[in-house]
Amino acid sequence: MSSWIAGLPMYNVTPRHVALWHALLRDALDAFANAGGPAGVALLDEPFGDLHTLWRRDDLLLSQTCGYPYRMLGLRDTVRLIATPVFNADGCHGARYSSVLVVSARVHAGGATTLAACRGLRAAFNGEDSHSGMNALRHAVAPHAHDGRFFGSVTPFGSHLNVLRALAAGDADCAAIDCVTFAYVKDALPELLHDIRIIGKTASAPGLPLIASRTLEEPQVAALRDALDRAVSVDAERARVLRLKGFERLAPDAYDAIERFARDAAAHGYPALA
Incomplete structure (x- = not known):
């Protein structure tokens, strides 16, 4: 070449x-x-x-x-x-990583303190081709789903950063965020996380x-x-x-x-x- x-x-x-x-x-x-x-x-x-x-x-x-x-x-x-x-970063072990399960502070205050309690809420994700935002979240939700459904709605926002902004603005309720991205935001844009709460993490993957x-x-x-x-x-x-x-x-x-x-x-x- x-x-x-x-x-x-x-x-x-x-x-x-x-x-x-x-x-x-x-x-x-x-x-x-x-x-x-x-x-x-x-x-x-x-x-x-x-x-x-x-x-x-x-x-x-x-x-x-x-x-x-x-x-x-x-x-x-x-x-x-x-x-x-x-x-x-929290959630990383060697070359493996997980996603942070997060909700808006509003729904957290209303009782959405676990993934199971997020039934019927508005989920946000970065894109259909994402493991951390879609595939890992789907895997975590699957045991709680009934008849192929769990959330009230699911909306792609194009990036993890946009998902966090949507949660902070009240345009979405819950999501899974790549733990490295979450750590970067915590370091550089901590104000974006003021109205976001962690409720768990997904299983890890390469x-x-x-x-x-x-x-x-x-x-x-x-x-x-x-x-x-x-x-x-x-x-x-x-x-x-x-x-x-x-x-x-x-x-x-x-x-x-x-x-x-x-x-x-x-x-x-x-x-x-x-």
Whole structure:
């Protein structure tokens, strides 16, 4: 491949997070180039456009996806799994993470202090292709559902940040938020959580994987993994703000857990968030 692109679209919660992830990616690519990898990689930034198209590009050197598209929407068969981040956040254990179950303060005061008590409420989620916002929530709700339904309504808001805003504004009642995103918001936008209460967490699953095109050869994959490790270690303050401890090398079949969440929900007669 004569030219490559790279971009990290998944945890850009605030402009500071955007800048820090961009700098970490730049350091990783510089280390990769010094190890014999390609130089002059084009770094993408927001707006990234259609992510499902981006993730399937032959010239993609590095990006990050959610475990749901990776396991459930065919990405695993078309990309290389590079690494999975390890975060220092409540709900993370190694390269695994969970979602924080939250409700608005108003419904919490009215008795919605457990997930079971959220029956008939207005659920919000980021998108249909999200594990943390949709699949994990569906899995958690499934044992409580009757005839395939639990919530009064379910509404997509496009991002976890938008979901939190909807809860704070009273436009939704309950949701599941990626625990890393929740930690970032707690650090940088704590006022957004003033009218939001935690009522639990979902089961854990492998975190959001870093991926590359299958045109990347195996020796380059190994060098890219080493370059990512170096990029974390060179700036301790950046790693602290990003809550990034490092990366693990998971096998692709580790993400079968994502499919098990969906299968277990369907076994309870709850195949769709409803």
